[in-house]
Amino acid sequence: MPIGADLVLHEQPDPEKTRNDGIALGRVIEQTARRWHTPLAIPLMDLRLEKADLLARIGIASNDAESYHFTAPLDESTLSALCGEQAAPLCLGSVARDQAVNYISSIGDLVAIGMAIGPFSLATRLMSDPIAAAALAGRGIAPEDSAEVRLLAQSLHAAEAAVLRSVRSQIAHGARAVMICEPAACTAFISPRQLRAGSQVFERLVMEPNLRLKAVLDAAGCDLIFHDCGELIDPMVEAFGARLHPVILSLGGSRKLWLDARLVPSDVVLYGNLPTKSFYSDGAMPVEEVVRRSSELHANMKACGHPHILGSECDVLNVPQARSTILAKIDAMMAVTATRD
């Protein structure tokens, strides 16, 4: 199954209206699951919602949230407003997301799944230059010695609070699992060179907040699906699989899942990871290559005996000029498991 809700959303007469209408969005998610014959009702991957809700707490309008970045360390009152327990209205998209989860939860043969951006990835979206800040942190520069490192720490604190609020809300609306998406937890933001030299930056910035999140999910009896489509090194995959121990680990197209099977526990289902970001281009990814890669992946995963769901490396975005091309390749990918199982 692909992560395909965006494709189905854009079949609706008014996709933007549907996006903000919880029941209509729920129907889209239901249709997506039924179209690709899965009980997993994976939601629309909109990773902007938590940032919008977070920044609304300090008066930033939803329309301005995506392009808004902190440029200097935050004062105490701002941090308190961002991280505090006080309730605040959610943006339309978040309300719809929760209503959609609730809609799905009433359908007996589908698993209602929530979705949220991960704390580290959200922190990177709150800053204009997160890579430099993470790199300085990775060199051991402390928050008290660098405004950038201090801002990163504050952003991560605020981000973790925002993600927890989002996750709790979705659980309250009936989510039985939550897909946490951490595309920034990768080698573009965290240097393998620093990790090899003994830096704890991956542990501090990625693993610690996600482990706290996992504990909250565990306490609520909710499963974790962990998604990271970024470029990773083996120790990162190992940490995600063994220490976060999600029920499903979804990885990007750069990984060979049959090799990653050696890194993760046997009860962690691997999901993915056809390079669907290039499905729009017949030149870059002809349908014959989709079939070849799908077949190779399917065969290798069967051979290694690790549980696997053949799917996309990330959500498959609707590209109007290439919609039929993309859908044909999704069909080709799905046909591989249909003929071989």
Place this chain on the structure above:
Amino acid sequence: MPQQSDLYDAILNGDAKKARATTETALAEGVAPMELIQGSMVPAMDEVGRLFEAEEYFVPELLLSARAMKSSLDLLKPLLSASGQKMSTRIVIGTVKGDLHDIGKNIVASMLEGGGFEVIDLGADVSPESFVAAVKDRSPQIVCMSALLTVTMPAMKTTIEALKNAGVRSQVKVLVGGAPVTMQYAKEIGADGFSENANGAVGLVKNLLAGAAA
């Protein structure tokens, strides 16, 4: 000269403070700005690029080195302007209309500055009209466009068409990049080049310029 070696090391090690300090010292001792650029800064960034290709340096190291270079270059630019000297090539860069992602574009911009080029950064969500205006106003040799989403990539084609319609397409080389972009797509839309990463963009620009000079 020891300052030049210190400057080279500071950039290689991504130490912006030291890069700036050694530049100040070198200038105070009468070293010419262009000598610092060509003798230390560009070679240091060339080595950074080599280490990146060898997978010894990664994007974070690239960025810190580029920032160190920039901190030094910021001291030199006013001196170069005052003496009428120019960086060899002017490049306009931006993320296309509808796309707010700018981290990759910022890294490319930093690396291009580190490669000794003058970079005019238009930011993110840049309309075709803004790219056209920048070409008309600033006369760059190169236009670089970034897109991170398949849904925003078509704006690259729209921008190239806008450059054609404005009669300025032949004045510039157009390079494209970003996670979903491929060489095939670059060719389809009439771009002159594509790079998979920031370091590759520097090499591509140098190759294009060498080809143009030949």
